[in-house]
Amino acid sequence: MKKNIQGLDINYLQYGExxxxxxxxGWGQNIAMMKPLGDNLCNNxxxxxxxxxxxxxxxxxxxxWTIEKYSKLLEDLVSELGIKKPILVGHxxxxxxxxxxxxxHSIEKLVIFASPCIRIxxxxxxxxxxxxALKKIPxxxxxxxxxxxxxxxxxxxxxxxxxxxxxxxxxxxxxxxFAREIEEPTLLIWGxxxxxxxxxxxxxxxxxxxxxxxxxxxxxHYAYLENLPRVTTILQxxxxxxxxKGE
Numbered sequence: 001m002k003k004n005i006q007g008l009d010i011n012y013l014q015y016g017e018x019x020x021x022x023x024x025x026g027w028g029q030n031i032a033m034m035k036p037l038g039d040n041l042c043n044n045x046x047x048x049x050x051x052x053x054x055x056x057x058x059x060x061x062x063x064x065w066t067i068e069k070y071s072k073l074l075e076d077l078v079s080e081l082g083i084k085k086p087i088l089v090g091h092x093x094x095x096x097x098x099x100x101x102x103x104x105h106s107i108e109k110l111v112i113f114a115s116p117c118i119r120i121x122x123x124x125x126x127x128x129x130x131x132x133a134l135k136k137i138p139x140x141x142x143x144x145x146x147x148x149x150x151x152x153x154x155x156x157x158x159x160x161x162x163x164x165x166x167x168x169x170x171x172x173x174x175x176x177x178f179a180r181e182i183e184e185p186t187l188l189i190w191g192x193x194x195x196x197x198x199x200x201x202x203x204x205x206x207x208x209x210x211x212x213x214x215x216x217x218x219x220x221h222y223a224y225l226e227n228l229p230r231v232t233t234i235l236q237x238x239x240x241x242x243x244x245k246g247e
Contacts, residue, residue, distance in 0.1 A: 002057075005076045011057035012050040012077070016042030019108070019239070020086040022078070023049045024094025026115075027167065030056030034091070036225060040232040045239070048083065050074075052094070054163045064165035067173050071100040078105075087239060090115060091224060092197070096175055103178035110186040111235060113224045114194055116201040117176040117208075179209055186212040187238050189231060191223030 002009045013031050021041060023034040031049045038047040051058040052070060061069070074097060078086065087108045090098035095115025102110050159167070186209055190202040199216055206214045215234065219226035 003077060003080055005073060005080060008053050008059040008061070008073070009057075010050060010053065010059070010073070010077055012048060012081075013038075014046065014048045014081070016045055016047045018045040020083045021045040021047050021239075022074075022083065022086040022088050023047065024074075024088070024090035024098055025049070025052065025055070026092030026094055027170075028055070029091075032056075033225075034089075034094075036228055037089070037232065037235075040228065041235065044236070045087075048081065048086075050077065052097070054160075054166065060160060060162060061166065062162075064162055064169055066169050067096055067100050067175065070097045070170075071104070074101050075105060087111070089113070089235070092221065093170065096170065096173075099175045099178045099182070102184065103181040107184055109184055109238065110182060111238070112186065112188050112205075114190055114197045114202075114221050116197050116205060117174065117179050176208060179205060183210050185238075185241075187234070188212055188214045189224060189234070190214065190216050191219035191221060191226065192216050193219060194221045194223065196221040 001014065002011050004010070011031070013035070015038070021038075023038055025031065025033050030051050034049045038049055041047060053065065053073060054060045085106050085108050087110075088098045088102055089111040090096070091113040092115050095112040096117075098110060098112065099115070099117065101107075188202050188206055190197070190199050192199060202214050202216070206212045217223045217227045217230065224231045
């Protein structure tokens, strides 16, 4: 499905019934990387997954974008879809957008997978480094093949000048001030072997947030996929907690 937002065609997927859960993918990815999680939650929640502008089947921004512009796009899309006070779940780049959005809008809860407030660009593309790491971990060959299909070669091998400049903009932006302002319960889920965003950074993030808890799981930058059944259970309990408080 697509919606025209700010003159851009935004591709999204919406399914399931219940409280709204909005899933935000990482850089160079698309809907497919968050769909396994959505498929595990859709029996109890209405799942919305989007392709950010410049990724998947969504239009590319007309100029280099900042996190603020991605957050404003998300705001407009949420309004267009009639979503009220969603649970936000973001991985890496998607988590950075979620920090900005959650600090400025009403949400139910926030879940962050491997997404620090301060991002420093590395010499190798994230997709290449993660795939190399996966090959070294026993039992994760299938996940590595899955990621090869959905971590966007479009963005790392043939990125447009606009998206290359967008990458520079978003990875160097300090979002700690937004994280400090978020009052809603926040769950931080990290892989203990994440070399892209080390657990030490997650611990610092936990300290500066008002109501955050850190869970460290086996795995890499994609620990949420590597531990999908366990992460699903954790999220269901986290979401249910809020329901029970509201009853």
